[in-house]
Amino acid sequence: MTTDHIDGLARPRLRARRPTAAIAGLVAGCALISGAVIGGAVSADAGWVPGQPATQLSHPEPSAAAAATKAADEIARRLGLDLGVRRSVERVLDRRGQRTYDEVTGLDLRGRATSVVRLGVEGRVIAALRLGWATTVGAELPGGPPVVERAVAAAGAAGITPSGRLTVARGANDWIVSWQRVVADIPVPADGLTVRLLPDGTFHSLALSEHPLAGRPAGVIDPGTATAGATERLQTWFRERATSFRLAVPELAWTAPNDTFSPGRTVGPEAVLRLSWVVRATATGTLRDDLRELELDFDAGDGRLLGGDVVR
Amino acid sequence: MSRPIRTRPPIHLPSRPVASALLAAALLSATILPSGARASYQASVDSNKTAFSSLCIGWDDPHPARMLALAVSGFKALGYDVSSYSGTAFTRAGVLSRTFLDWGFYVHSHGDFYWNPTDQRRYTGFRDDGGKCVQSIVYSKDIAARRLGRQSNLVLISTCDGATQGTTMPGAFAIEKVKAGTLSWNGPEFYIGYVGTAYDNDEETFETAFWDALVRGSGAGRAFELGLLGYFTHPFDADWWGSYIWMGRAGPGTVCRSCL
Numbered sequence A: 001m002t003t004d005h006i007d008g009l010a011r012p013r014l015r016a017r018r019p020t021a022a023i024a025g026l027v028a029g030c031a032l033i034s035g036a037v038i039g040g041a042v043s044a045d046a047g048w049v050p051g052q053p054a055t056q057l058s059h060p061e062p063s064a065a066a067a068a069t070k071a072a073d074e075i076a077r078r079l080g081l082d083l084g085v086r087r088s089v090e091r092v093l094d095r096r097g098q099r100t101y102d103e104v105t106g107l108d109l110r111g112r113a114t115s116v117v118r119l120g121v122e123g124r125v126i127a128a129l130r131l132g133w134a135t136t137v138g139a140e141l142p143g144g145p146p147v148v149e150r151a152v153a154a155a156g157a158a159g160i161t162p163s164g165r166l167t168v169a170r171g172a173n174d175w176i177v178s179w180q181r182v183v184a185d186i187p188v189p190a191d192g193l194t195v196r197l198l199p200d201g202t203f204h205s206l207a208l209s210e211h212p213l214a215g216r217p218a219g220v221i222d223p224g225t226a227t228a229g230a231t232e233r234l235q236t237w238f239r240e241r242a243t244s245f246r247l248a249v250p251e252l253a254w255t256a257p258n259d260t261f262s263p264g265r266t267v268g269p270e271a272v273l274r275l276s277w278v279v280r281a282t283a284t285g286t287l288r289d290d291l292r293e294l295e296l297d298f299d300a301g302d303g304r305l306l307g308g309d310v311v312r
Numbered sequence B: 001m002s003r004p005i006r007t008r009p010p011i012h013l014p015s016r017p018v019a020s021a022l023l024a025a026a027l028l029s030a031t032i033l034p035s036g037a038r039a040s041y042q043a044s045v046d047s048n049k050t051a052f053s054s055l056c057i058g059w060d061d062p063h064p065a066r067m068l069a070l071a072v073s074g075f076k077a078l079g080y081d082v083s084s085y086s087g088t089a090f091t092r093a094g095v096l097s098r099t100f101l102d103w104g105f106y107v108h109s110h111g112d113f114y115w116n117p118t119d120q121r122r123y124t125g126f127r128d129d130g131g132k133c134v135q136s137i138v139y140s141k142d143i144a145a146r147r148l149g150r151q152s153n154l155v156l157i158s159t160c161d162g163a164t165q166g167t168t169m170p171g172a173f174a175i176e177k178v179k180a181g182t183l184s185w186n187g188p189e190f191y192i193g194y195v196g197t198a199y200d201n202d203e204e205t206f207e208t209a210f211w212d213a214l215v216r217g218s219g220a221g222r223a224f225e226l227g228l229l230g231y232f233t234h235p236f237d238a239d240w241w242g243s244y245i246w247m248g249r250a251g252p253g254t255v256c257r258s259c260l
Helices: A021-034 A062-079 A145-157 A223-244 A285-289 B016-032 B063-077 B092-101 B140-147 B200-215 B220-227
Strands: A002-006 A009-011 A055-058 A086-094 A099-107 A113-120 A125-130 A134-136 A165-170 A175-183 A186-197 A203-209 A245-247 A251-255 A274-283 A293-299 A305-311 B002-004 B042-047 B081-086 B102-108 B111-116 B121-127 B137-139 B154-158 B190-194 B238-243
Touching (some): A062 A145, A145 A175, A223 A245, A274 A305, B092 B137, B111 B137, B137 B140, B220 B238
Parallel strands (some): B042 B102
Antiparallel strands (some): A002 A009, A099 A113, A175 A186, A186 A203, B190 B238
């Protein structure tokens, strides 16, 4: 049984709207433009509504399954993952991520999953994961170069040469080493390689993403135009409280248009990234009780608000 | 060579304390709650929509409704008797009146280590909705006081700082901050929160993958790990406590047979 209570009244279960024909067309259009998100071609079937299954699983053709198993076995062996005694292979359509990949899961004698390797339909590894949540008895790495060296080695074992903007962070349970994709000196925040290592440097997981980029606009608007656009939006939305935001200098980035500021436009981030001026607005004073930060992404070509993000 | 994060005896499913808790829970369910095997496993899903609507911030942010829909469908598919609350239905008083009977709990809202003037200390907490822009804080201590140590099963705190070091929220749901890995068992429980601040799109990316994997039978630990494989646009981290091999399903102690 499911009951929704909104404004104090019990109402029938919320049903998110199905994409309109216009949105469906947009998704299909994106699919045509994008060609291939790393991990597989975008499908027009990618339209997804929260509450529906986010993934659709199927069995790949035997030859494709065999090829995926062979490739995954090799990658797992190089990464030191437990292959188990047999594999399961599923073709996964990730509706929100708008990509398709083959997921190869290693299984032990009792049918328990030991490792996961995901391969794009073109055969490139996009994720690998050591299952089971174990840590090691070795001493924790001190951070810095030793951590990066281990992460580079893990990436190499998976056939990936890391490049881009490097960050190293000590997460709650892992070292998190990320190389953010950079295209012509402009960052692509949604893309790149992230390697997670257990505290002693043992490989835990890696994940790779690379979205298609729309064409660079013929002309790029002045960053001041983006700042002015952000200021105007904040004044409209927050009125006198708008002065409580501290605006950062706009930065160029390739971002995914989304519906953060335009509900009903689409569901989740779009697959094709656009060149944007990203304006970060940090709340100060009592406004921080309402929200901490906004990011507003303006199309670098024409100044349209493409989307953004919120920190509660 | 690897070992579980915290050494515990080899698997005893369920352990004696767990069995006691389950027995107590079963008796409680049978005596207080409506009949029906699954109907007794209440889950509450709260999402703060008003704070992120045109009433308070000038535009209608779609994330709160979407993440509520994800959680509702997830709990429902896992067999819980789920109800969702937003607007004036999501109040501090409402959360606290329901919490004793909640086996599952989800909230999407503001979260922080909030200063409690009475106790002169900070607790992890979140804001309610209430249909207004100035919102009450639900402290972990409030929940703890109402739950009286009653065990919970699946808890996802979709706010900032729900799993930041020093969080007091897991204890409010009687979830010990212990990771029972593949060779151990800490009862049918799993708590997830975010470390530090988190952006909405990243939270949604994680939660979409987590619920999807959990509903498909991955087990809570594996679903958590698959959730972290998503592509995030900002530095993002989450943490968990509970039993890696628990299935997340309503009912006593369902172990993931396909988990290590």
